Amino acid sequence: MSISSVTRYVATTAAVAFLLVAATTGDCLAEGYGVRPASFDQVMLEDDFWLPRLRTQRQVLVPYALEQTSEALADLRAAGELLAGRRPDPLPAPHRYRTSDLFKVVEGAAYLLAIERDPVLKAQLDRVVEAIGAAQEPNGFLNATRTLYPHVAIDMMGDGAYTYVDHSHELYIVGHLYEAAVAYYHATGDKTLLEIAHKNALHVRHVFFEGDAKYNGGRPINQAPGHEEIELALVRLAEATGDPIHLDTAKRFLDIRGVTYRPTGQGVDSPAYAQQHLPVAEQKEPAGHAVRATYLYAGMADVGAKLGVSDYDAALDAIWKNIVDTRMHLTGGLGAVHGIEGFGDEHQLPNADAFDETCAGVGAVLFNWRLFLRRHDAKFIDVAEVALYNNVLAGTNLAGDRFFYVNPLAADGFRAFNHGHAGRAPWFGTACCPTNLARLIPQVPGMLFAQDNDGLMLCLYAAAKTRLTLGGVDTEVVEQTGYPFDGAVNLTIQPEKPARFAVRLRVPTWATDRFVPGDLYHYTGAAESAPVRLLVNDSPVEVSIERGFVSVDRTWTAGDHVRLELPMPVRFSTCRSEVEANRGRVAITRGPLVYCAEGVDNTGHTSTYMVPPESIEATAEVGPMSIAGHATRAVTVAAERIIDGGDVEPASLGMVPYYAWNNRGVGSMAVWLPDNLETLRDSALVVDDNARRFTSATASHTYEGDSTGALVDGLLPRDSYDTSIPRWTSWPHRGESQTIELELAQPTDLQSVGVYWYDDHGGVQTPLRWELQVREGDAWRPFPLYTTDEFGVAPDQFNVVHPGEPMTVDRLRLEVWPRPDAAAGILEVMVRSNEE
Known part of the structure; x- marks a missing residue:
């Protein structure tokens, strides 16, 4: 695509972007947003940083995402077939939320339609819109899984529509439908999808706040959804349709949160997990799942601004201050804690085990941009910028076809896996992150x-x-x-x-x-900026x-x-001592970019380097570099490296922007580096021996040429057909279920379990399914699966599951059901602890 084409693309696509971040009309001054972003037809982008990314968006990311969400389209088509009186064949298995991913891609693809007319893409989206319309029930209800399985009890979805609003994602899905509809309408002028969204929003309002005989015994459900999104989406829908009823619905959902219903339980069932522990106006600290939280805060800002009320301002100000003072990584990443994918205690900011979901980075941009529009203070843009350039951009590789769900600030290159993948993943079973990137990146010109x-x-x-x-x-x-x-x-x-x-x-x-x-963070002051x-x-x-x-x-x-x-020297930052993971460490930045060291640029593992205090910023060198064909700037700093025997020697440490890491293969990485010998020696890499975590591994059957010890020997495979390392298989027992028991060396505060399947494409293949059990006393009980996890069987990766509640375990059991004509095989079972 030519530069001129990309420029026209950016100018036009920003139109839709502005609808997400603020109203584009002069009315927004009266409605509370005193700042108006420049309108779409007034912006032409001509830079060398964002244009290549927008070109990748156009040519790779969005088309790839449309292809990857084909199963969601099949769900909608099957629901449409059923509503038309035809039995779908095959009938898709129920899925809670994957249609939301398709809707996000439709939103991103709608931006692409604003380039010169593209009849192929327009026809593709028209087919999706047609399927959405066919899947909508006459009363406005729209959820493919519930149409296909109206009264079947489904895990985390209850036994019917709107029966388990805590985790069903029903309103989250339609929220993304509304945003897609607004984008599609403003890009094409076609109201078809907008009318579908409008009809559904009226249906939701009727069921939740007035009552409908078909749902909840006719009583109003009057409960806020467990996963926020509909609130801010309703604001966009109100703008696009001109119907203020949707804005009123959004405020109702905000005002009943933590009032009419509060869940009970722990982990994903706790009140705070879905921000239902207090009324929103009384919340003063960020809590729970970070993506849900940032969507909520964005919705609060929108509703307050559009209605011209200050109901939520004190809460938003307090939450924002607590985030930047105690709970935000240097990269702008939010939600540091695994298990809840969210906010932990104040100053709980690990590095290698940081979660910092890509979607939470997107949420941080949306939330902070709205606070800027509301408060007219650039500090909110500063946070949005850091999250955008670091946490968000790190979420996709430079080619636009591999992704991070989790964004750690350190990786050892040996045992670390990112939501099941060593490095970036081609896609995820829960694909919210790549589809969020598909819709956010084109919106950047709307923030200039x-x-x-x-x-x-x-x-x-x-x-x-x-x-x-x-x-x-x-x-x-x-x-x-x-x-x-x-x-x-x-x-x-x-x-x-x-x-x-x-x-x-x-x-x-x-x-x-x-x-x-x-x-949280301050420059060391070793070199004063001009x-x-x-x-x-x-x-x-x-x-x-x-x-x-x-x-x-x-x-x-x-x-x-x-x-x-704006002078751009290389700067060193230190962190407050309350953050245990960063004591005795420094981080390096330049301009708005966080830098990291990668093993590929240095001798040995990044954990063997330190940057002593005398390596002041003034000695750093900055030079051009190309990574995967993208121009960037590298930084080299004076360092020391630990060598055999524990001595250190002078060394140069090469660093690249954090957004660009893991584009040249899997390896070690570090953002926070020791600044003293004691910290260096304490943290220098000891290659993790997975075997030390276990005292025994047994199986119901093991082929004579294999071993159960291979399950936990710490040798990580290159792929699922790696024959260079030992393995366990149940050959020649084809189609026979197998049981594996693992005894841990000590009780473990469990963070995750990952299984890497062996598959020789013949007699041993990835299984049909598996389950996990944990030992409690003398009995086994099912593993409480985290809400968005699944027992995956994908090859060439760790299939990772997290517990949905805090748990300490000393024994695990895997139940494996092979394919009818094959045996099962495993190369490694990896256990991670919250204490690491």
Whole structure:
């Protein structure tokens, strides 16, 4: 695709993006959002950082995601067949939420339709829209699984529609339907999907707040969903349809949360997991599942702004402050804790075991952007920017076809696996992350320029141009910059006639005494940054920062130009001592980018390096580098490396932006590096021997050429047909169920269990299914599976499950059901502890 095509694409697709982040009409000033992002047809992106990503979005990510969500489309088509009086053959197995992934991809694909007319893609989306419409029941209900299995008890979905709102994802799914419908309508002008969404939203309101004889015995359900999304989606639907009833429905869902219903239990069944522990206006700290939480906070900001009420402002301010002061990784990642995929205790921020789901990074961008629009303070953009450039962009490889669900800040390259994969995954059984990337990345141009009653605001930085009415005069604004690798921002103002207005440019927090807002991280101060400079028509202007912006208020004439110079030295950061994982360590940043060390660029494992205090930032070297064909900047710092015998020697440590790691194969990685010899020696890699976790492994049958010891020998396979390491198989017992028992060396606070299947494509194959049991006293009980996990049988990866509740175990049992014509085989069973 040509640069001009991409530019047209960005200019047009931003239209839909703005609908997600703010209203595009002047009405939003009266409705509470005092900042208006530049409209889609006023932005043309011309930079070297985002354009390649948008090209990848167009050519790879969205088409790939549409292909990967074909099963969800099959669900909808089967439901449509049933409603038309025909029995689907085959009948898809029930699934709680995969249609939501398809809806997110439809949203992302709708942006692509804004490029020159694309009849192939339009026809493809039209077929999806047709299937969605056919799957909608006459009363507006739309859930393929429940249409196909109306009264069947399904795990985590209850025994009928809306019977288990805690975990059924029914309202989460339709929330993403609404967002897709709005995007599709604004990209094409076709109201078909919008009308489907409108009808469903009226149905949901009727069932939940008025009562319908078909559901819940006719009584209003009056319960907030366990997974938020519908709240912010209803705001978008209200904007697109012009029907304020949807905004009222959104507020109702917010105001009953933690009031009309609170779950009981632990883990995923706890009140805090789904933010139902308190009414939303009384919540003061982030809690529970991070994606659900950030979607909730975004919805609260939207509803408050659109209705012009302050009901949620105090809660949002307190939650935001607590996040940036105690619960946010340097990368902007949120939800550090496995098991609940969410917020743990204050300062609980592990590195190798950080969760930091990609979707939570997306949620952080959406939440913080809305707070900026609401509060007019650039510190919220600063957090959104750090999350976007680091946590979010790390979620996909540079080719656009491999993904991270989890975003750790350290990896050893040997035992670490990312939601079952050594490195990036081609897809996930729970595919929320790649589909969220499909819809977020095209929205970035909608966060560059904004205005209010005083004039122009530059928010995120990228080379671009726009036309706005400023000071009552039509004005072209041209921005030139090499951001995020260069901190010089040049702005040319071209009003049609002289006009007075303010031009405000953001001075990011990273250009001050710390990398990101909050009290968690501070620069070491070993090297002082040069001051920020502002020039107007080449003349220096005093820099006075207010709410994160420098401002020039004057009468502008054609050709006036402004230059903002944001120095970008390499900076070292330290963390508050309350964060145990970062004691005695430093992290390295430059501009808005967090840097990490990868084994591929260095000698040996990254855990053998330290950066002593005398390696001040001023000695760091910055140079161009290409990774997977993408231009970036590498950093080299003076370091020391531990060698055999425990001595250290001088070394150079090469580092790359965190977003670019794991694009050159699986290996070690570290963001936080020791700054002293004691920490280095304590943390230098000892290759994990999985065998030390176990005292025995037994099986109901083992082929004479194999061994049960292979189950836990710590030798990790290259793929499922790795014959270079030992294995366990049940050959020649084809089709016969097998039992494996594992005894742990000590009681383990269980984080996860991963199984790597052996498959020789012949007599031993991945099984039909398996289950896990845990020992309690003298009895075995089913493993309490985490809500979005499944007992996977995929080859060439660890199939990982997490417990849905806190548990300490000393014995595990696997029940394996092979295929009828094959035996079962396993190369490794991996157990991880929360204490690691």
